Amino acid sequence: MISIYNLEDYKIIRDGIKYLLTQEPDFKWIGDSRDVDDLYAALDSQNIDIVLLDIYLDGMQDVKTSNGFEICRYITNNYPSVKVIAHSMYDDSDKVVKMFAAGAKGFVSKRTGYDYLIKGIRTVYDGGIFICSESGKNLKNVSDYINGQAIELKAINEFFSKREKEVLELMAKGFLSKDIAKELFITEKTVESHRRNMVQKAKVKNTMELISLAISRGIIKT
Amino acid sequence: MISIYNLEDYKIIRDGIKYLLTQEPDFKWIGDSRDVDDLYAALDSQNIDIVLLDIYLDGMQDVKTSNGFEICRYITNNYPSVKVIAHSMYDDSDKVVKMFAAGAKGFVSKRTGYDYLIKGIRTVYDGGIFICSESGKNLKNVSDYINGQAIELKAINEFFSKREKEVLELMAKGFLSKDIAKELFITEKTVESHRRNMVQKAKVKNTMELISLAISRGIIKT
DNA sequence: AAACTATTAGGGGATTTCCCTGATTTTTCC
DNA sequence: GGAAAAATCAGGGAAATCCCCTAATAGTTT
Structure with missing residues (x-):
């Protein structure tokens, strides 16, 4: 079972993702929220494998952790076993690179189909790195990226069964x-x-x- | 060599501490500042063993990391090998407890002599816990604390030479x-x-x- | 159907660690 | 100056790991 938490600003998107991901029999839905503190509380109390993270949370502009990059860095630093997948409207290459620099293991554009999101969750859970085609097409500096396809890279470390x-x-x-x-x-x-x-x-x-x-x-x- | 960084609001105190600590032949002075970001930059670029941390930084009230407790927690969470020694005017027991809860390894009052600070740095560097007598005297819940003396507790883990x-x-x-x-x-x-x-x-x-x-x-x- | 992976299991021998005791020199601390 | 701790070295035997090999079964993927 892959346990998932979703941090996302818009309720419509939250509900849509929740509906879609709870269809998968091996996905365990932990919860969602537009508030980072709820996420942190969940990380402390629950066993979470994957965090879906919207990059720009409008409600967060004035709060100490002002954007998705910092939240991502905080999660990967403090919960090393948790894997973050960035989920964003904007998918220009500098944001993709920034998120990976902040420790994300996946990047999925909101413009792609949800099958990519599900594929991405599984790939990242299995220790891989995932970039969907929409987000990857402008990306030059990821060496293993090949001609616009969604890529799955196996991480050197997490081959373990x-x-x-x-x-x-x-x-x-x-x-x-x-x-x-x-x-x-x-x-x-x-x-x-x-x-x-x-x-x-x-x-x-x-x-x-x-x-x-x-x-x-x-x-x-x- | 024990490499040290000092975060402190008042220039007079900064200069005094710098002068005193640079006298010690086995201390390596990395730098000091009143700005947390300088500290973070130093932590990223330099190899730092000990951070001296003033608990209340007046200039920091409106910044995201508003006080010494949060800074301490941030450091200990993100740089596990770095040891924080709290350095404060105020040394009532709840502040001491709070700092240790935030991951500090030492607490030295500014009212005590600088020999305690130096002793504290060495003790903490060697894997111990240090509370100077001034700060410890009101402290009831540290079991190994004995009648007003500065204490050095060896941490379970860091006995290693x-x-x-x-x-x-x-x-x-x-x-x-x-x-x-x-x-x-x-x-x-x-x-x-x-x-x-x-x-x-x-x-x-x-x-x-x-x-x-x-x-x-x-x-x-x- | 073939290929691959996970999980399971075994033999045999080389290498390494573990555990015991004991000892000398240097360094550090009070 | 003397005690304590750190760092050094040693022998021998038991225990464990490492490394080579093979191989069956079940499940997934192509």
Whole structure:
């Protein structure tokens, strides 16, 4: 289940997105709001995977976190495991670049179809980077961007499967392979397989570096 | 070398502190300012260990980060390896508690001597918690506080010596003991000693948990 | 249908860490 | 100056990981 929160100024858009996203069986709708503080409260109390973020919130101009860039930076700094997808009317390249600089993992224009939004959510949830075609077409400096198609880039770090993450979290707690095996009701050999596969996927030297990478990128919580 | 930045409203106090702290041979003076943005710029560009923070900055009343508590919280959230020492005229217990709640590692009253400030900087740099006697005397809820003396509490995490941290950082990079030994021009056995001592000090199960703790608390950078 | 991935599992041997004890020199602190 | 902490080195054995190999099953994607 991918749990989602939507921050958006206009009620009509909020309701539309809510209707569309709640149709997806593997999406868990946490809530929406036009108020950042509601989002922050939700981030503190709920387990949120994806935050959809409108870049310009009209009601926010005079508040301390005055725009989507700062909100995005705040979220990615303070909740490293949460992924932000920018959702905006305006999709000129400097805004796209700014949002990615602020830690966003996706950028979807409001002018594109909602299928792109859903695709983007899944891609970002799986550790990728998503830019929809509308937003990407003016973008020159994203090297992997190819001729106007929506792109999905797999992040170097988050190749890990659900099971692998379970093993990883227990490793970070100092569990030995045999302890992890007992905890997950699998054999020690299987744990070693997961361990090995993760080291390979992440292209690191050993489990020590794997843990260090996983924690510093917020893949697992401590 | 302990690198220090001072945020303080009054120029006279700024200059006084600068003069006193630059006398210490192992202190590296990064700079001072009455403007938070200068501090943030310094945090982004320089390697800063300690931030001295005046709680009430008169010039800051109308700015987005309106007081020392919020600045402190912002720093500790966004720069986990940076340690904040609160420096204030007012030292009633609720302010002390508030500052520690905001992530400060030290609290020094401006009414005490500067030797306490220097002592505090060293204690906090070494991973401890410091409250000068002036600020601590009304404080009931710090369990380890004893009869009006300046206190130094060793943090659970940061017992580590300079050498141990060097070993730790290489461990996080996936270096084996023999690699670390070569890098630091010591024998493998010595590396193992440091490894073992750190695991013991941190009261963790093994090096895996040690790394996970060290990174999530910002003891080492990645 | 074929290709790919996730999850599971095993053997065997090389490498590494872990744990115990013990010791010397240097540095730091009071 | 003397105590304490830090940093250095060592041997030996148990435990764990790492690394090479293979491989079955289930599910998804192309």
